[in-house]
Amino acid sequence: xxxxxxxxxxxxxxxxxxxxxxxxxxxxxxxxxxxxxxxxxxxxxxxxxxxxxxxxxxxxxxxxxxxxxxxxxxxxxxxxxxxxxxxxxxxxxxxxxxxxxxxxxxxxxxxxxxxxxxxxxxxxxxxxxxxxxxxxxxxxxxxxxxxxxxxxxxxxxxxxxxxxxxxxxxxxxxxxxxxxxxxxxxxxxxxxxxxxxxxxxxxxxxxxxxxxxxxxxxxxxxxxxxxxxxxxxxxxxxxxxxxxxxxxxxxxxxxxxxxxxxxxxxxxxxxxxxxxxxxxxxxxxxxxxxxxxxxxxxxxxxxxxxxxxxxxxxxxxxxxxxxxxxxxxxxxxxxxxxxxxxxxxxxxxxxxxxxxxxxxxxxxxxxxxxxxxxxxxxxxxxxxxxxxxxxxxxxx
Amino acid sequence: xxxxxxxxxxxxxxxxxxxxxxxxxxxxxxxxxxxxxxxxxxxxxxxxxxxxxxxxxxxxxxxxxxxxxxxxxxxxxxxxxxxxxxxxxxxxxxxxxxxxxxxxxxxxxxxxxxxxxxxxxxxxxxxxxxxxxxxxxx
Ligand SMILES: [Zn+2]
Numbered sequence: 001x002x003x004x005x006x007x008x009x010x011x012x013x014x015x016x017x018x019x020x021x022x023x024x025x026x027x028x029x030x031x032x033x034x035x036x037x038x039x040x041x042x043x044x045x046x047x048x049x050x051x052x053x054x055x056x057x058x059x060x061x062x063x064x065x066x067x068x069x070x071x072x073x074x075x076x077x078x079x080x081x082x083x084x085x086x087x088x089x090x091x092x093x094x095x096x097x098x099x100x101x102x103x104x105x106x107x108x109x110x111x112x113x114x115x116x117x118x119x120x121x122x123x124x125x126x127x128x129x130x131x132x133x134x135x136x137x138x139x140x141x142x143x144x145x146x147x148x149x150x151x152x153x154x155x156x157x158x159x160x161x162x163x164x165x166x167x168x169x170x171x172x173x174x175x176x177x178x179x180x181x182x183x184x185x186x187x188x189x190x191x192x193x194x195x196x197x198x199x200x201x202x203x204x205x206x207x208x209x210x211x212x213x214x215x216x217x218x219x220x221x222x223x224x225x226x227x228x229x230x231x232x233x234x235x236x237x238x239x240x241x242x243x244x245x246x247x248x249x250x251x252x253x254x255x256x257x258x259x260x261x262x263x264x265x266x267x268x269x270x271x272x273x274x275x276x277x278x279x280x281x282x283x284x285x286x287x288x289x290x291x292x293x294x295x296x297x298x299x300x301x302x303x304x305x306x307x308x309x310x311x312x313x314x315x316x317x318x319x320x321x322x323x324x325x326x327x328x329x330x331x332x333x334x335x336x337x338x339x340x341x342x343x344x345x346x347x348x349x350x351x352x353x354x355x356x357x358x359x360x361x362x363x364x365x366x367x368x369x370x371x372x373x374x375x376x377x378x379x380x381x382x383x384x385x386x387x388x389x390x391x392x393x394x395x396x
Numbered sequence: 397x398x399x400x401x402x403x404x405x406x407x408x409x410x411x412x413x414x415x416x417x418x419x420x421x422x423x424x425x426x427x428x429x430x431x432x433x434x435x436x437x438x439x440x441x442x443x444x445x446x447x448x449x450x451x452x453x454x455x456x457x458x459x460x461x462x463x464x465x466x467x468x469x470x471x472x473x474x475x476x477x478x479x480x481x482x483x484x485x486x487x488x489x490x491x492x493x494x495x496x497x498x499x500x501x502x503x504x505x506x507x508x509x510x511x512x513x514x515x516x517x518x519x520x521x522x523x524x525x526x527x528x529x530x531x532x533x534x
Contacts, residue, residue: 121467130405130417130430140402140515140525141494142466147480150460158458158504202480203461248437251490253482258492259429260482261436 008037088352089390111350178339180369214345240283271389
């Protein structure tokens with residue numbers, strides 16, 4: 001397998017842009033990434049686009065061919081991959097494989113999303129069968145995504161005694177990190193009191209403790225040694241990356257399922273744990289080597305649970321780490337120095353590529369206003385509906 | 397007046413005896429809810445799935461109080477904030493459900509039992525759903 005490098009990163013800002021179509025969002029992100037890599041579309045040999053498949057085969061997300069038809073019809077490979085909210089990570093992993101295999105020297109991974117307002121609902125057109133979990137949860141239970149996270153948060157309170165204030169502090173930290181990040185959608189700092197005074201969405205989670213939905217786009221240019229050499233120090237090594245699915249016996253009731261079959265010894269959110277384990281094995285590194293983490297904080301619960309489930313801290317220890325400031329930009333293990341999903345809002349399939357852009361900006365020292373000092377190795381981890389996980393490790 | 401389940405095949409509802417319908421794997425013994433197409437245990441290669449009725453009692457593993465109205469596909473006609481929870485029916489099987497339990501009574505470990513409720517009334521019948529209630533209250 002050849003060494004692969006991240007040559008360029010680019011992103012459209014995150015927010016609500018009702019006047020801008022999806023292809024235009026993607027074109028903006030890709031143009032920035034190509035410019036960052038000092039390359040043009042003529043150098044590109046492949047495009048991998050992140051999209052989404054739900055139960056019943058329905059979906060949404062980016063259609064890469066549409067980008068090419070509006071930008072550069074040069075006969076290159078175009079691969080559209082599904083993976084729901086992990087799709088960006090899976091697109092990256094696919095692009096990595098295309099370069100690592102020696103098939104191509106320059107491939108773009110891109111995601112762009114325009115989200116409907118409010119709860120992420122079921123896409124139309126399904127068979128509406130009883131064995132379709134997504135149909136059952138909406139039709140019979142009205143189980144929104146925040147309700148799933150809320151039940152996890154409630155259980156954490158029972159298992160580890162996490163207080164409402166500690167959950168609120170996770171939101172305060174994410175928003176504080178975003179204050180200096182020009183790309184974030186929400187850049188106003190908030191207090192524990194404000195978080196707890198925001199409307200209760202699904203007890204114990206308040207509005208400021210769950211992520212909004214946003215429009216956004218992000219792209220990464222991956223390349224071989226040939227291109228990396230031309231770029232010099234700005235090229236970053238892909239130390240590890242992996243896509244994974246869940247393990248049988250995972251205790252999580254995964255969105256959009258309406259049941260779980262827990263078995264002893266199986267990790268919670270195993271799709272993400274599996275992807276992280278695999279990426280770390282590929283990189284040949286240990287937890288202590290990682291200087292910062294970008295994780296999918298769909299709610300404050302993930303900010304506390306994920307560092308534990310990924311093996312960075314012992315179960316139940318994250319509360320203490322958070323409260324002591326160890327998850328902050330200057331802490332022992334910075335979590336989401338970007339501000340995370342809570343400060344960007346989630347543009348589902350594009351989100352994991354934004355995480356990878358953030359890793360690149362951090363490692364190059366270009367994370368203006370939210371820079372982790374002297375970061376050498378950075379990791380992303382993301383979860384997608386339907387048991388999709390992906391993780392990327394970049395190294396300076 | 398007819399009474400139809402919110403989703404055909406989700407539960408059996410005969411003479412007020414309600415049970416969730418699932419699949420039992422003859423190979424590894426796993427029970428699934430709702431009915432599944434195939435067994436997900438990677439070590440189980442020759443199991444067949446048979447339709448089964450799942451246990452009707454369990455304990456509350458976790459819960460939430462949902463304050464915002466879900467998107468319109470939700471069949472509940474008279475919407476108001478309500479409890480939703482995960483119920484452990486047996487070791488190795490947890491199911492998601494609406495809970496017909498007062499907010500102040502909700503606690504992890506609460507013994508619960510399955511029941512039915514009316515989700516909507518139409519011109520010629522009612523749509524029924526499944527809920528869990530505190531054991532002994534129905
Ligand atoms: Zn089986």
